[in-house]
Amino acid sequence: IPILGGTNCDEEVLTTGWITDSLLTIQVPGIITTTEEFPGKREARTVYVLEVGEKNEKSPEFATKMPTKVNLRGSVSIYSSSSIPAPNPTVRADVHFCGVNFADILACCDQYQERPQLPFTPGMEFSGTVLETGTDVSTVEEGDGVIGLSGFNGVAEECIIDHKALWQIPERVPLREAAALPVSYGTATLALERRARTQPGETVLVTAAAGATVLAVIEVAANVLQAKPCKLAMQRGAQSIVSYGQGSLKEAVGKLVGSGGVNVVIDTVEGDIFLEALHSLAWEGRIVVVGFAGGTIASVLANLLLLKNISAMGLYWGRYQDQNFPLFSRGLSSAIQYCQEGCIQPYIGAVFKLE
Structure with a gap:
């Protein structure tokens, strides 16, 4: 095989x-x-x-x-x-x-x-x-x-x-x-549609834009939800790219979307990147943690969530299979349908x- x-x-x-x-x-x-x-x-x-x-x-x-x-x-x-x-x-x-x-x-x-x-x-x-x-x-x-x-x-x-x-x-x-399809696009679908409740026209920031799950998030956000989200990421539907190592992530995001910030963050990195992404959120923004590829786990100060009514949440995709199978199955079925319709291409x- x-x-x-x-x-x-x-x-x-x-x-x-x-x-x-x-x-x-x-x-x-x-x-x-x-x-x-x-x-x-x-x-x-x-x-x-x-x-x-x-x-x-x-x-x-x-x-x-x-x-x-x-x-x-x-x-x-x-x-x-x-x-x-x-x-x-x-x-x-x-x-x-x-x-x-x-x-x-x-x-x-x-x-x-x-x-x-x-x-x-x-x-x-x-x-x-x-x-x-x-x-x-x-x-x-x-x-x-x-x-x-x-x-x-x-x-x-x-x-x-x-x-x-x-x-x-x-x-x-x-x-x-x-x-x-299952792991990457199942995760992307539930992260955007279930956890973040992303709406058409909202702006999505995705960290680590060359990983499999992140590319899936970009495709679903850009091609299915019509959200405003390296060359590879651009090819999959991203509209702008920010390099973490070149200054402040918050400042770079501000130059792209204005001082208001982004509506949704899907984070696969954690650590300092998570904290900078948190500061980049708009009023009533949502940040969803789906992984910790950076190797370190960040701590969140509750006052940061309070000031702009921000929601911080996690997504352990596999647990839905046991805890809410109908939702889990619908998410994966949606990914299959998106692929059949040509909206996404793994x-x-x-x-x-x-x-």
């Missing part, structure tokens, strides 16, 4: 097996091609799965050693397994593409808020086709093109997944682009094979 890469590649970040920037690109040595054709939907075939974590030699069923930036190469392996039938209420899907997200990288370095039991298979989102369904599953059928939210199980040739975690994709949406920085 190919792995979707991102916008940049910083070989100094992880030099021992995975090549990644703070968000997106992955490269894993090993073999991922099948050795035989799949003979039938209920007959077993050899499938390959990527696994992270070293097993305890005394208790092989438990893995205790977490990979780090130093030992990650030795902690990543690809193993073969026999495919299994799909029990109720699950679906067995043939994985065509698997996206790689910041959360995957954090989980592999034991820095994510949800720590999967080791060893585990990364890959939160994938696209593919349905091979088999449980007997009571009626939402999808064999041969359907789907995108799936697999937790941490997507980097495998096949995936057994609950039917509620699958969404059908129209034929007009290519599987490659579809794999990049940016694919690179595609790698697991070999």
